[in-house]
Amino acid sequence: MTTCRRPLAIALTGCSLAFGVGISVYATSVFAQQEERPDAALNMLVHEPPSMEDLENSDIHPELKSVIRYGHDLFTNTQQLRGENVFNDMNCSSCHLGEGRVPFSAPVWAAAITLPDFRGKNQHVNNLEERIAGCFAYSMNGVPPAYGSDEMLALSAYHQWLATGAPMYPDKPIYGRGFPAPDEPEQAPDYARGETAYQENCAICHQQDGSGHYENGEYVFPPPWGDGSNNWGAGIVRVDTMAGFIYQNMPLGQPRSLSAQDTWDIAYYITSQERPQDPRYNGDVAETAEQFGPTFHKRSLYGQTREHDDHVLGDHDNFGEKGDIKPWNVGMPRFENLPGE
Amino acid sequence: MNQKCLSRFGLLMGISLVTGGALAQQGDAERGQAAAATCIACHQADGSGMNVPNGESWPRLAGLNGDYIAKQLHDFKAGQRQNATMVTFANMLDDQQIADVAEYYSQMPLTPGNGGDEADEALLARGQQLAERGDWNAYIVSCQSCHGPGGMGVGSTFPGVASQHAGYISAQLTAWKNETRSNDPQDLMGAIAKRMSDNDIQAVSAWYATQPGSEAQETAQ
Numbered sequence: 001m002t003t004c005r006r007p008l009a010i011a012l013t014g015c016s017l018a019f020g021v022g023i024s025v026y027a028t029s030v031f032a033q034q035e036e037r038p039d040a041a042l043n044m045l046v047h048e049p050p051s052m053e054d055l056e057n058s059d060i061h062p063e064l065k066s067v068i069r070y071g072h073d074l075f076t077n078t079q080q081l082r083g084e085n086v087f088n089d090m091n092c093s094s095c096h097l098g099e100g101r102v103p104f105s106a107p108v109w110a111a112a113i114t115l116p117d118f119r120g121k122n123q124h125v126n127n128l129e130e131r132i133a134g135c136f137a138y139s140m141n142g143v144p145p146a147y148g149s150d151e152m153l154a155l156s157a158y159h160q161w162l163a164t165g166a167p168m169y170p171d172k173p174i175y176g177r178g179f180p181a182p183d184e185p186e187q188a189p190d191y192a193r194g195e196t197a198y199q200e201n202c203a204i205c206h207q208q209d210g211s212g213h214y215e216n217g218e219y220v221f222p223p224p225w226g227d228g229s230n231n232w233g234a235g236i237v238r239v240d241t242m243a244g245f246i247y248q249n250m251p252l253g254q255p256r257s258l259s260a261q262d263t264w265d266i267a268y269y270i271t272s273q274e275r276p277q278d279p280r281y282n283g284d285v286a287e288t289a290e291q292f293g294p295t296f297h298k299r300s301l302y303g304q305t306r307e308h309d310d311h312v313l314g315d316h317d318n319f320g321e322k323g324d325i326k327p328w329n330v331g332m333p334r335f336e337n338l339p340g341e
Numbered sequence: 342m343n344q345k346c347l348s349r350f351g352l353l354m355g356i357s358l359v360t361g362g363a364l365a366q367q368g369d370a371e372r373g374q375a376a377a378a379t380c381i382a383c384h385q386a387d388g389s390g391m392n393v394p395n396g397e398s399w400p401r402l403a404g405l406n407g408d409y410i411a412k413q414l415h416d417f418k419a420g421q422r423q424n425a426t427m428v429t430f431a432n433m434l435d436d437q438q439i440a441d442v443a444e445y446y447s448q449m450p451l452t453p454g455n456g457g458d459e460a461d462e463a464l465l466a467r468g469q470q471l472a473e474r475g476d477w478n479a480y481i482v483s484c485q486s487c488h489g490p491g492g493m494g495v496g497s498t499f500p501g502v503a504s505q506h507a508g509y510i511s512a513q514l515t516a517w518k519n520e521t522r523s524n525d526p527q528d529l530m531g532a533i534a535k536r537m538s539d540n541d542i543q544a545v546s547a548w549y550a551t552q553p554g555s556e557a558q559e560t561a562q
Contacts, residue, residue, distance in 0.1 A: 030480050051478070053470075076474075098477030204498055204526050205487070216556065218490040252531045253482050 030102060034181035044175040049101045049109050049162035064157070071158025074151060075100055075108075078140065079219055081151065087322035088276070089139040089212055089219055089228035092155075095139065095236060097249055101162060103176020104248035104255065109162035110177045113170060120295050121235075125332045128156050137327035138234040141276045141320050144329050179236075179244030182260040189239070192310060194269025197262045201251060210273060223271035227320045232313075233330075238299035243267035271301050272313065276320030278302065279330045285315045368407060373498025376438040379430055389452035391507060392550070397426075399506030400456065404555060407440075407447030408497030413524075414439045417482025422524040444526040451558045456507030457550030460543075468548025471541060481536050484545060487529060492549050493556075498526060510546035518542070 031048035043087065050058070055068060074080065076099055078091040092108075093099060100108035121134070129152050133144035145151035188194075199208060205221040206212055212223030223229045235241050247263040248250040248255055256267070281288050289303030302314045319325075380402075381427035384390050400499030416422040417431035432533075448463075460468070464507065470476065472492055475483035484492055488498045494501030502510060509561060516522035525531060553559035 030478055048478075052474070063474070071429075097482075099474070102477050102480075201527065213495060215489045215495045216493070220486070220489050220495050251527055251529060252486060254527075254530060255480070 030098075043168045043172055045166065045172045046175040047109065047163070047166040048166055049107065051101070052099070055161070057307070067154050067157050070150075071156070071161075072099065074155055075158055081142075081145070084143075085136055085145050086140045086142045087320055087325075088223075088230065090140055090222050090230060092135065092140075094222040095245060097252075100159070102179060104178075105176075105245075106178050107162075107176060108159050109166060110174050112163040113154075113166050113168050114174075123295060128159060130329065132156060132159070133327075135327040137279055137330050139230045139236065141229075141231045141234075141266070141322060143322070143325055143327045156255075169189070171324045179241055179248055181240045181244035182247045182256075182263050185259075185261040185264045187261065189264040189268035191269055191272055192266070193261075194265035194272075197266045198269050201258065201262065202266065205252070210270070224270045225275050227276060227318070229275050231276035231320065233280055233296070233303050234298070237271055237275070237302065238296070239264075239267050239271050239281045239301065240299055242271050268301075272306055273321035274311075274313065274316070274318075276322075277316060277318055278314065279319070279327050281314075285312060289314070347379075366411075368411070368440035368442075368444030370441070370448050372438075373441035373443070376434060377445055378440045379433060383426070384446075387452060388446050388449040388517065390509070392455035392506035392508045394456065394508060398456070398506045398512060399451055399522040400509040401505055401554075402446040404450035404451035405447060405493055405500055406497050407443040409494075409500045410443035410446055411439050412497070414443070416524045421486075422522060423500060427559075439513075451504055451554045452554070454504040454506050454550035454554070457547035459545035460507075460551075464544045465548055465551070466541075467541065468544035468546070471545045472548050472552075473538075479536050481533055481541070484549075491492045492552060493554060501554050502549045504558060505549055507543075507546040507550035510549055511542050514542045514546070515539075 031046070048130055052069075052072060055065060055072075058065070075092040075096075078086055078093075079089075095106065096102075096108055097105040111128055111131050115131055116125050118124065119126045120133070126134070129147050132152065132155055133147070136142045136144035145155075202224070206224050207221075210223055210229070212219075212228055213221040230236055236245055243264050243266075247258060247260070251257070263335040278288060278292075280292055281289070285303045289297045303312065305312050383399040384402050385399075388401060389495040390399040390401040392398050413422060414431045414434060415436075417424065417427045418434075420428075431439075459463070461519035472482060472484045475481050477488070484502065487495065488502050489499065492501065513522060514534045514537060517525070517531045518537065520531065523531055534542075
């Protein structure tokens with residue numbers, strides 16, 4: 001750690017400690033009734049989104065049903081946009097498990113009731129479509145479908161429909177929002193320990209080399225790093241976000257089963273691996289890391305020197321399968337004519 | 342699927358064979374045929390096994406991943422998977438014979454699964470839902486998230502479950518649920534099975550018994 005420009009303690013400060021209460025065992029329902037929950041006293045917004053069965057049984061307009069169905073299909077099989085909007089091996093549901101509905105797996109309906117809002121990452125007010133576009137540019141290493149396009153409308157319709165019944169701009173914190181990281185571990189996260197823990201707990205699905213797994217040409221397990229994974233600008237390259245995703249969701253089917261130490265070590269190991277370049281890259285990794293440090297990279301290892309082999313993370317021109325294609329939404333100026341506060 | 346994914350698939354298959362470790366002993370299908378003489382009584386000459394309603398069903402072995410079969414036989418011998426009948430027969434095989442019979446059965450063309458035909462529409466619909474999408478309200482992840490698209494299996498770790506006999510699938514899921522089977526890596530199957538109701542188990546067993554177990558079988562039907 002001593003050779004790193006920024007101590008990891010900075011990355012750790014991003015982790016949320018407010019969510020220590022969740023449900024440790026899924027007995028009958030992930031979305032137990034609020035009054036049955038131990039956290040009811042915390043006065044949080046608990047929302048159970050409708051399921052696809054609810055959609056079929058509902059009396060909304062059949063045209064809207066089919067658009068929402070298309071949005072669900074795009075969400076769970078985003079690979080159908082491969083080569084047009086998606087240039088890696090991910091689906092939306094690779095990170096947002098359970099079709100974007102499940103608490104602590106960054107349930108996507110939360111975006112539908114909290115946006116438009118100011119977003120620190122790009123320093124302006126974003127609406128739902130722009131937020132989804134961000135996922136395409138970074139997490140999918142791709143190029144977003146145009147605002148108002150069939151794909152964008154279907155995806156946002158799916159998000160909004162999942163929020164059915166939840167209040168707009170809620171005045172309470174949202175239960176299960178994001179990927180809350182576990183408490184800071186006793187020992188600072190360590191690459192070598194992380195590698196061992198990764199090989200023991202993750203490699204059987206995600207492979208020893210992190211490349212994920214295709215079977216008969218069809219996607220099964222997503223790659224946590226490498227060209228098939230998210231790029232350096234994706235939220236999950238932040239060590240604490242990766243730790244939160246892992247702790248709350250992995251191994252698949254066993255949420256919150258790993259120790260905080262293993263979780264942070266694995267997150268540190270995975271986020272110390274190479275992946276496609278950040279689309280905000282200006283040709284110099286140190287400058288890019290500094291420019292986007294305050295709003296983003298202070299929580300990632302981008303631009304830092306890996307201790308065991310002196311490799312500078314993100315110091316390359318590899319944009320993955322998308323090559324020279326630039327996502328049109330990255331750096332797009334907004335609200336330039338509005339007077340400042 | 343594009344070219345890059347296909348080449349990556351090829352690479353992964355290479356890796357998964359190497360990582361089979363002790364199980365990667367080279368098998369010979371011809372020798373396997375001779376060693377399989379004791380298997381035929383239950384698993385049948387064509388490897389189709391048999392669905393036995395109200396009894397112990399014998400799994401289809403034809404077309405299953407060879408390394409998966411070999412691991413199961415080693416696990417029976419080592420007591421890591423329990424079955425009174427199988428432990429006897431597994432103990433008759435040495436390591437080479439295990440590799441040989443595994444290779445022999447893995448090369449056989451798939452045979453249809455039985456035991457799902459009498460399931461009603463609602464049960465099959467529930468089975469399809471669990472297979473393809475899971476039931477996340479109960480934190481049951483979809484079967485295909487590990488067993489692959491169509492439940493046709495992934496590598497040597499996650500066996501093909503489509504076109505398997507319903508009686509066998511339900512017996513195994515029940516065993517995982519009751520912790521009488523636990524030779525899966527990292528409790529990946531056990532953790533899910535414990536959240537499944539008996540109806541869920543019947544549903545998914547019936548569904549997969551009616552599904553093609555390979556793309557070749559799908560085309561032939």
